[in-house]
Amino acid sequence: MKEFLSSLLNGVKEREISAQNKEILRNLTNLNAVSLHKDKYYLNDGFVCGRLDISSNGTGYLNAFDDRFKQDLIIENKNLNNSHYGDIVLAKILRTKKKRLSAKVVMSLKLANETSVVYTKNFGPAVLGVNLKTGLSGALRATQKSLKALPSGTLLKINNLNNEIVEVLGNINDPFSDEKISLALYNKNDKFSQACEDQAAAWGDFVDPKLYPQRVDLQNLDFCTIDPIDAKDFDDAIYFDEKNRQIYVAIADVSEYVSEYSPIDSEAKKRGFSIYFPHKSIPMLPRALSENICSLKANVPRLAFVFKISIDENDEVVKDELFEAIIVSKQRLNYDEVDEILQDKKQSQIAWLKPLFALTSRLRAKRLVNAFDFRTDELRMRLDENALLCSTRFEGETASHSLVEDCMLLANKAAANRIKRGVFRNHATPDIKKIHNLLDELALLGIELTYESNIANLIRKVQAKADALGKREQIDKLVIKSQRKAEYSAQNYGHFGLGFERYTHFTSPIRRYSDLILHRLLKAILANDEKLNNYLLLNIEQTCENLSLLEREADKVEFDFMDRKFARWACENIGKEFRCFISENQNTLVAKLDDELKGARIFIADYTCELLRPVIVRITQSDVASAKIMGKIVKKLDR
Numbered sequence: 001m002k003e004f005l006s007s008l009l010n011g012v013k014e015r016e017i018s019a020q021n022k023e024i025l026r027n028l029t030n031l032n033a034v035s036l037h038k039d040k041y042y043l044n045d046g047f048v049c050g051r052l053d054i055s056s057n058g059t060g061y062l063n064a065f066d067d068r069f070k071q072d073l074i075i076e077n078k079n080l081n082n083s084h085y086g087d088i089v090l091a092k093i094l095r096t097k098k099k100r101l102s103a104k105v106v107m108s109l110k111l112a113n114e115t116s117v118v119y120t121k122n123f124g125p126a127v128l129g130v131n132l133k134t135g136l137s138g139a140l141r142a143t144q145k146s147l148k149a150l151p152s153g154t155l156l157k158i159n160n161l162n163n164e165i166v167e168v169l170g171n172i173n174d175p176f177s178d179e180k181i182s183l184a185l186y187n188k189n190d191k192f193s194q195a196c197e198d199q200a201a202a203w204g205d206f207v208d209p210k211l212y213p214q215r216v217d218l219q220n221l222d223f224c225t226i227d228p229i230d231a232k233d234f235d236d237a238i239y240f241d242e243k244n245r246q247i248y249v250a251i252a253d254v255s256e257y258v259s260e261y262s263p264i265d266s267e268a269k270k271r272g273f274s275i276y277f278p279h280k281s282i283p284m285l286p287r288a289l290s291e292n293i294c295s296l297k298a299n300v301p302r303l304a305f306v307f308k309i310s311i312d313e314n315d316e317v318v319k320d321e322l323f324e325a326i327i328v329s330k331q332r333l334n335y336d337e338v339d340e341i342l343q344d345k346k347q348s349q350i351a352w353l354k355p356l357f358a359l360t361s362r363l364r365a366k367r368l369v370n371a372f373d374f375r376t377d378e379l380r381m382r383l384d385e386n387a388l389l390c391s392t393r394f395e396g397e398t399a400s401h402s403l404v405e406d407c408m409l410l411a412n413k414a415a416a417n418r419i420k421r422g423v424f425r426n427h428a429t430p431d432i433k434k435i436h437n438l439l440d441e442l443a444l445l446g447i448e449l450t451y452e453s454n455i456a457n458l459i460r461k462v463q464a465k466a467d468a469l470g471k472r473e474q475i476d477k478l479v480i481k482s483q484r485k486a487e488y489s490a491q492n493y494g495h496f497g498l499g500f501e502r503y504t505h506f507t508s509p510i511r512r513y514s515d516l517i518l519h520r521l522l523k524a525i526l527a528n529d530e531k532l533n534n535y536l537l538l539n540i541e542q543t544c545e546n547l548s549l550l551e552r553e554a555d556k557v558e559f560d561f562m563d564r565k566f567a568r569w570a571c572e573n574i575g576k577e578f579r580c581f582i583s584e585n586q587n588t589l590v591a592k593l594d595d596e597l598k599g600a601r602i603f604i605a606d607y608t609c610e611l612l613r614p615v616i617v618r619i620t621q622s623d624v625a626s627a628k629i630m631g632k633i634v635k636k637l638d639r
Helices: 003-007 019-030 144-148 176-184 194-201 263-271 287-293 335-342 353-367 399-416 432-444 457-468 472-481 513-526 531-537 542-573
Strands: 034-037 040-043 047-052 060-064 073-075 088-094 102-110 114-124 126-131 156-160 163-173 223-227 236-241 246-252 301-311 317-334 376-382 391-396 424-426 487-489 577-584 589-594 598-604 615-621 628-634
Touching: 003 019, 003 047, 019 034, 019 102, 019 287, 019 376, 034 073, 034 353, 047 073, 047 102, 073 088, 088 399, 102 301, 114 163, 114 472, 126 144, 156 176, 163 287, 163 457, 176 542, 194 263, 194 287, 223 335, 223 399, 236 353, 236 399, 301 399, 301 513, 317 335, 317 399, 317 513, 335 353, 353 399, 376 457, 376 542, 376 598, 399 424, 432 457, 432 472, 457 472, 487 542, 513 531, 542 598, 542 615, 589 615, 598 615
Parallel strands: 073 102, 223 317, 598 628
Antiparallel strands: 034 040, 047 060, 047 088, 060 073, 088 102, 114 126, 114 156, 156 163, 223 236, 236 246, 246 301, 301 317, 376 391, 424 487, 577 589, 577 615, 589 598, 615 628
């Protein structure tokens, strides 16, 4: 949408406007905000489109999609016109004598969220709703009598269009409500419609190979899956033919079960991604598919979409073949087990694991000549029976992770080479300004380097110096923050971080809608069905843009849940002191918990401290509603 609204500044022809954007155009026309001139539509003077931010005092700030506006436009609370934080809005510029431009919202063109979450709170004799995201309080569309009958802190889901109460979610003081809060904040749902459930269940539990005579029968090959120990869905299985130097990457053939525009497909497209909490997952597909008939479970036949990748004696890919198959995974392994096998601490019936690791290690070394190996740890959280935080740990990448990753990269790269237009996973080169900021931060940490135009080479120098100082993991996190986010696009622009000219996502159709679209496109290409291929590509640009947004939302849901659990823990530890390190010091000082528990962000006010400095922090305040912990540094520690 941003791209379309920005294009109205220079004029856009009607035939270039997608069906979705034509509806927006009609609304703009009805409001006299656009004009048609010489076959092009233009945004009229005095109007501006942008994304809305709202401060804690209720004042709005419009981040305009027009580069001519160097500063955000101020929108007083009375001129917000019931719009919400994050909405994309049309605003009219107000003529005032103030230096800073002001505006009033004419219409919300796209809601950031269809719903909001509030909790009830007494303000004198009245019960109001306090918005969890903004902290702003407001009247609710219910009688005071009915609101006073509710326990204080009752969580309510509110329709942003009419301000009506949609659902009672629980209570802010109940830790079992956290999951519902995080999902509701981003309008996510853990339930599927009955039509979706019925359609999924209709496929049954068992694959009969006799019903698929046209598929390549690979049931005799020793495929295995390698996943986290608590995984419920198994997207991918691998097999290595050591003699012929062929790697088979078998992916769950979800497109066989989910046809375009079916109820399940519509819901999957809306969700975009599975969401993972510490205690459960919120799947993109009904569990009858994601955890059953689609999942590559051990010792049962399953439909798969398979890449067979042939590698020569020089470790170069010389051929890749793509076909529909039937496989049987002979063993379900977890990462820890594979690590033990690779270290000769455990025996395995899968004889090809160690030879494959030797090959992928060489492939990885060759790939990293033009790419990066970022050492990042993923925070894992464990909850007790009362849904309260009891432990955390960081899970780093091991040999087993590398083995699986390099097999998946081979398949993703092979898939990208087969499409001209579709769903690419792009990663642009970093913004020069951010790289200069990174170099300034690194200089304060004792890593002094001068800017050079070859960013990839510069980053490798940074990592080499970080290794020498023993700070690789911390420095890698700073480097990652300086880079742009990877995004989905209908066109290929390459992947900077991986060093690939073309890249896409093929290997996780159970949990990523992008991969499901790609499978359909690849099948149309294999069948030489150009008509179907073109049909699948309808509105693909908008679909890719939405997928990038949905991916970020899924991440936000997961982070919000963890922040809320940390906030509940902090409420029980007010006044106590913990070891931390400074993780951010640009606009706000943030210390990250690095004690027995790890990973919580603690915000520090009115203090300055150098990045990565170890400190002792006293927790002074914690708010479960905003999922925010405040603290005070009581001591700086030696590095």
